[in-house]
Ligand SMILES: [Fe+2]
């Protein structure tokens with residue numbers, strides 16, 4: 001089998017899905033309920049995709065070697081892969097994907113002798129049954145179909161992984177959440193009470209979401225990111241709340257080339273509304289980068305620009321989330337304000 005890019009991508013995506021099916025079957029039968037294994041939400045386990053690639057290389061490298069040498073090599077390769085995956089999941093995502101603590105000869109629950117022997121059996125099955133079938137499949141299936149399959153599965157897995165990583169990064173304990181909400185509301189409330197900012201509630205911004213919803217959402221999410229990166233929270237909140245301060249329905253009216261011009265309009269309006277720090281100015285002025293050409297000067301501006309892009313893309317991709325109305329935003333802020341008074 002030629003180790004070309006198509007074979008690598010197709011093998012990785014196909015075995016990630018087949019591995020998921022194997023794990024789902026095993027765990028669901030064992031637990032007598034549906035169990036979606038792994039870190040990601042979708043029907044794939046990248047560990048099996050990586051495992052298939054590593055095993056393919058191992059199988060080809062050991063061609064002609066006696067069975068005991070292959071067995072020992074498969075044992076170490078699969079066990080090492082399982083150990084690395086378990087450690088990565090635990091240390092970077094605080095998730096225990098499997099736990100062999102109750103098994104004999106285990107190492108911190110990540111690996112154990114019994115399952116390492118299972119992996120050796122599976123590796124031999126891979127060498128003699130699965131790999132030849134896969135090779136047969138790659139000769140039958142047109143290359144375009146293989147590319148299409150990998151082209152759908154791999155980006156989906158990537159987006160899934162990024163979503164999980166972001167969620168983990170932004171995960172807050174209840175006391176942290178309370179503290180950050182207080183900080184956010186204390187800074188946001190004076191601006192949200194200004195008639196100029198309040199008026200943004202009358203403009204639809206993205207698919208059923210008002211501009212006030214949008215700027216509040218961008219401010220909150222940017223603030224959370226900013227806290228994780230030890231940035232200036234006040235500048236982020238104020239800059240983000242004012243970043244789209246323009247008073248027209250950009251879908252139906254306003255200046256031509258709105259995308260290239262509204263950051264300057266928002267900045268002018270923001271100057272008329274309140275006093276701005278250099279960082280707040282930069283956040284508003286550069287939030288449309290790269291359309292603004294000159295890149296953001298501060299980390300706070302980068303965060304708001306990225307979060308703004310993310311929120312806008314999500315608004316168009318996920319219609320269900322857009323049902324959050326202005327009423328709900330007002331309700332949430334009222335709740336947060338009540339929290340502060342307590
Ligand atoms: Fe904007």
Ligand SMILES: [Fe+2]
Pocket residue numbers: 214218243244308
């Ligand atoms: Fe925006």
